[in-house]
Amino acid sequence: MSSNRKRPIFSGHESFACKSHWLKRGYDFVRGENNFNDDDAVMSLGVGKNMVASIKFWLKAIGLLKDTGLESIADHLFDDKNGRDPYLEDIGTLWLLHFLLIYTDYATIYRTTFVDYHRQRNIVEKSKLQNYIKHICFDETGYKNLYNDNTVKRDIGVMLHNYCAKNGSNVNVEDSNSLFAPLNLICEADKDTYRFNYDTRSDVPSLIFLYALLVKFEGRNSISFEDIAELALIFCLTNNDMLNIINHLCNLYPTEIVFSDVAGIKELQFRATLNSMDVLDRYYEEN
Numbered sequence: 001m002s003s004n005r006k007r008p009i010f011s012g013h014e015s016f017a018c019k020s021h022w023l024k025r026g027y028d029f030v031r032g033e034n035n036f037n038d039d040d041a042v043m044s045l046g047v048g049k050n051m052v053a054s055i056k057f058w059l060k061a062i063g064l065l066k067d068t069g070l071e072s073i074a075d076h077l078f079d080d081k082n083g084r085d086p087y088l089e090d091i092g093t094l095w096l097l098h099f100l101l102i103y104t105d106y107a108t109i110y111r112t113t114f115v116d117y118h119r120q121r122n123i124v125e126k127s128k129l130q131n132y133i134k135h136i137c138f139d140e141t142g143y144k145n146l147y148n149d150n151t152v153k154r155d156i157g158v159m160l161h162n163y164c165a166k167n168g169s170n171v172n173v174e175d176s177n178s179l180f181a182p183l184n185l186i187c188e189a190d191k192d193t194y195r196f197n198y199d200t201r202s203d204v205p206s207l208i209f210l211y212a213l214l215v216k217f218e219g220r221n222s223i224s225f226e227d228i229a230e231l232a233l234i235f236c237l238t239n240n241d242m243l244n245i246i247n248h249l250c251n252l253y254p255t256e257i258v259f260s261d262v263a264g265i266k267e268l269q270f271r272a273t274l275n276s277m278d279v280l281d282r283y284y285e286e287n
Helices: 022-031 041-045 049-061 072-078 091-104 108-117 126-139 149-163 206-216 225-235 239-252 276-286
Strands: 123-125 186-190 193-196 222-224 257-262 265-270
Touching: 022 041, 022 049, 022 072, 041 049, 049 091, 072 091, 091 108, 091 206, 091 225, 091 276, 108 126, 108 149, 108 225, 123 126, 126 149, 206 225, 206 239, 206 276, 222 225, 225 239, 225 265, 239 257
Parallel strands: none
Antiparallel strands: 123 193, 186 193, 222 265, 257 265
């Protein structure tokens, strides 16, 4: 019994996928010392009441907002004066936000789908994913009585909307109702059937991958290839893709990063401390 799982969250988005302009709009709203519960939030944000709640939900789900205020990464990206990519014009920012959505694990479905379910299969059938979620997040935990079929079904639909553009639509980074569709991580294979897209997904920037490594494995001097494999699931990387990224990182940081492969044991070693935000800054300075 997985009793150590935290209370699952499969609602809060009010059935709205995250629109690409919402994050900047929500950031500005909070930075202006406004409150989502204020009566004038609807007018300030220029959206309906349910969308106000949804914007707050997505800021929290992506790790940009906590109960006490904005996270530092939010300022780093969205600040008007010094923000690295306030309007999400760089594909690397979408990869970063995708990682944060799963790493933050506020919205349960993203880690459950991209890591746990993905570890077992590459094909996503809506009904099988729903049964898997019911089993893993509810039946095997202390939250069995919280399961609601329609709530989880809706959440699966919203997740797929976040990652999949409707057939025939022309997706671009700046203006998409499917925030992560430009990453091409999940594609429709058949009716109610999708697949993780290893073949034609967008390229994962090496420095964004390194940022994810440093955040996920903070304080560690060495990381086994097996541990790194969880990030490979998140970014839809094959073993060869991972090795190519790691080799590139060793070239970018020749004195700080070493990849060891001795007697079949593969390991990434840090010979010096790297700061995740410095790595992120390097990415934006070079792109």
